[in-house]
Amino acid sequence: MMARVTQLFRLALADLRVEWPIALCQVIAIAAVLTPLLVLAGLQQGAIGTLIDRLNRDPAMRLVVPEVTGGHRFDHAWFAAMAARPEVDFVMPATRQIAGQIDLLRDEASGSQSGGQPNGRGEARVTLLPTAPGDPVTGPHAAAAAMDGVILSARAADRLGVTAPGALVTAYAERTRGGKAEPLAFPLRVVAVLPTQRDGGMSAFAALPLVQAVQDFRDGKAVPALGATTGDPAGPAADYPLFRLYARSIRDVQALATDFQANGIAVATRHAEIASTLTLDRNLRAILLIIATLSVAGYVVAVTASQWGNLRRKRRDLAILNLTGYGSGWLVAFPVAQAAILALIGSLVAAAAFAGAAATINGHFQESIASGEAACRLGAPDLLAAAALTLALSLLPAAAIGLACRRIETSEELRSV
16 A cells, blocks of 8 residues: 555656646745745734733733722632632732831841842832732742741832842831820841832732731731730631732633622723733734635635646546556546645745744844744744645645546547547
């Protein structure tokens, strides 16, 4: 069987070599149709794909922020259910934001330990937010945050004059109890300083027990861990007024927001920015589909006409093949083999042309794309899929024409010579 297939392709190649100008034109036609489609698909995956990847890497774009919740409280069962949802990347309890407002003061003695001379004023009012492992903002640093550790945003660190982990700061909070102001001060160690793209606000991140302890202090409770011994003992929190939640991707943000709103929970998202990007992606996909449909239709018509013309020219040759013992199956397989050869060569030429075009486009946009990004790109699976589709579109009309070859009458073709 393999020998017969090999013989078939050798015969098909020999015929193409004899009529190489026609074969070359067919290869160029295939590449001329396929290359623009590859470039357009590469732009869709490159430029738009890169933009979507950037948005996905920005935690702020995936953040779902609860607004004033009124009577809503979120218990541990609710957080467990949310964490189990596939569209949720990270969720954890959060305390009241006003209760998390604290002042930080840099310990002057730690200035030399923080990586050189500090430039900030040494004090900052920040919002203390809870963090935990898996937090897309704090990343691997969350595991090191404990009751004595804090992770600073870039703005907060700059205001404090802290340039590197290890610096010591003092946190200040105040409450009014029984008409009397009660200040509180406790030391913290800077675990990490976040880059600006992770958090652009005046923020500090700490473990949930520390953030909860600050809220308990402001609520008039005794918090021995922070040195506040007056007030009623603070018990474990059964529920929380707020949460910190990040969607798995920007495509999941609106679905989560809609679900929250259906349950009476008002949330804020970056919906407008996300929607504009996703709309651009959908529109470009639609344009690509329209152009591809028109190109495929034109390609099928052109290939069918070309192959039918070859059949008309080679009726005598095919009749001789039939006379010398090649059965009707060979007459069907012969145009199919030639179509497969031309489709594969045309796909290779189109892939090479796409590679050149993509390199030119990426070189033109090199100042606006980062390392590892591309304005125009297609992976090997995409190129293989394009080649497979081209092959299928070439084989279908070839098979139909091959079936027509079976109706050739050998005696009539030979008598007409």
